[in-house]
Ligand SMILES: [Zn+2]
């Protein structure tokens with residue numbers, strides 16, 4: 001299924017990251033932009049899974065959770081700044 005994004009009606013916040021900021025937050029799984037998986041798991045995602053998704057290590061696709069060790073790369077690069085994912089000196 002697809003994420004169903006939160007939309008506020010008559011939002012009264014002074015600054016709302018969703019209305020003014022254009023932030024996408026799924027009403028079903030609770031994931032926000034940056035942590036959004038390819039498909040919506042259909043249930044509230046626990047915090048550790050949200051973090052893993054944000055770091056590109058976890059994704060929900062084709063009806064199942066999938067570990068993606070180097071989906072984005074920067075999660076590993078941050079752990080090991082001298083790792084092969086960084087730009088190498090020429
Ligand atoms: Zn969702």
Ligand SMILES: [Zn+2]
Nearest residue numbers: 008011016019
């Ligand atoms: Zn709002």
